[in-house]
Amino acid sequence: MLGSYLVTWLLLQCLALGAVIPSPLSGTQYGVVDKSCPCGYVLTEYGNAYYPYYKLVTFDSLPVGPLKSANGLESLGFDISDEIYIGGTGPGNTTSVGHYYNIHIAKQSKAKDASHIMQLIVPGGQRAPGNLSGAEIHSSQAFTGGVFTAEMQMSGIVGTDQSMFTYHAADNSDDGPQDEQDIEILAAYLFKAGKNGTPPGVELTNWDPTDPENEKHSDTIVPFPQDPTKSFHNYTIAWLNQTTQYYFDKTLLKSPKGYYSYHPSYLYLNNWSDADPEFTLGPPKKTVIQQVKSISMYYHTAAQPGILAGCSMNQACLV
Numbered sequence: 001m002l003g004s005y006l007v008t009w010l011l012l013q014c015l016a017l018g019a020v021i022p023s024p025l026s027g028t029q030y031g032v033v034d035k036s037c038p039c040g041y042v043l044t045e046y047g048n049a050y051y052p053y054y055k056l057v058t059f060d061s062l063p064v065g066p067l068k069s070a071n072g073l074e075s076l077g078f079d080i081s082d083e084i085y086i087g088g089t090g091p092g093n094t095t096s097v098g099h100y101y102n103i104h105i106a107k108q109s110k111a112k113d114a115s116h117i118m119q120l121i122v123p124g125g126q127r128a129p130g131n132l133s134g135a136e137i138h139s140s141q142a143f144t145g146g147v148f149t150a151e152m153q154m155s156g157i158v159g160t161d162q163s164m165f166t167y168h169a170a171d172n173s174d175d176g177p178q179d180e181q182d183i184e185i186l187a188a189y190l191f192k193a194g195k196n197g198t199p200p201g202v203e204l205t206n207w208d209p210t211d212p213e214n215e216k217h218s219d220t221i222v223p224f225p226q227d228p229t230k231s232f233h234n235y236t237i238a239w240l241n242q243t244t245q246y247y248f249d250k251t252l253l254k255s256p257k258g259y260y261s262y263h264p265s266y267l268y269l270n271n272w273s274d275a276d277p278e279f280t281l282g283p284p285k286k287t288v289i290q291q292v293k294s295i296s297m298y299y300h301t302a303a304q305p306g307i308l309a310g311c312s313m314n315q316a317c318l319v
Helices: 002-014
Strands: 041-043 049-051 053-057 079-080 084-088 094-098 103-106 117-123 131-139 144-152 161-168 180-186 202-207 218-223 234-242 241-248 265-272 288-300
Touching: 002 103, 049 288, 053 218, 084 131, 084 265, 094 265, 103 180, 117 265, 144 161, 144 265, 161 234, 180 234
Parallel strands: 094 131
Antiparallel strands: 041 049, 053 288, 079 131, 084 094, 103 117, 117 131, 117 288, 131 265, 144 234, 144 288, 161 180, 161 265, 180 202, 202 218, 234 241
């Protein structure tokens, strides 16, 4: 009840001060203050969490076709993991390697004015053991918290891990922080349990940021509210103060209770296989395409962890 009163009070204050309930525009840079919301944002659906910045990434500005270089997403504020190991390690030291040419821009439909989407691709017909080609991108900015939403449609072809996660920005991952918060979709376990007993659903994991062995974690597997392969849905990591919540569209999923990230971390999306019979399975016989329509980010950073200078909470835009 108190929360609803607070929201109403903030809304009245915003209106009284002439603030705007935002419809933020896409931007290419990070740490840019939106002129329509110069004092940041209060997210009413996430416990009135405050964030100074917002960024929306869409793909209409990019030409249709495979990316032509490892800098192909630079204008959108994202880097590509090119010739870099991504994902886990399977039997026979099988690993996945990211390549820029596995990232394509496509039209969402055949209509002339159809919006563009990004495709993260694992080509079919690869053989294990060995290196398997996949796709991975990550934000060029590290965050210390935020609400990150990717509108995606997943493939139902078995053999890869299609994922979205935050991952620590430390240079030495073996000795430094181990922050990681995962949403993982494995087609092998979409609607039925695996032979290894893995329950069906979306896999959510929080890793212990202080564990140098990178073994301690808290996880849940939640049945999909809807089929993720039939249409686009919003997947959200709400990295809040001392907790992390996960959403499918606007449905709060049963989120892991243990651990939460607190070191600066990047936002990642990837599609990969390591042919592990206990996890991704594969490699896939057919090409697996993870489709991304947009990525939105309300966030703060190490350089700007709180309310913007000269502002107060009641001057922020309610979202």
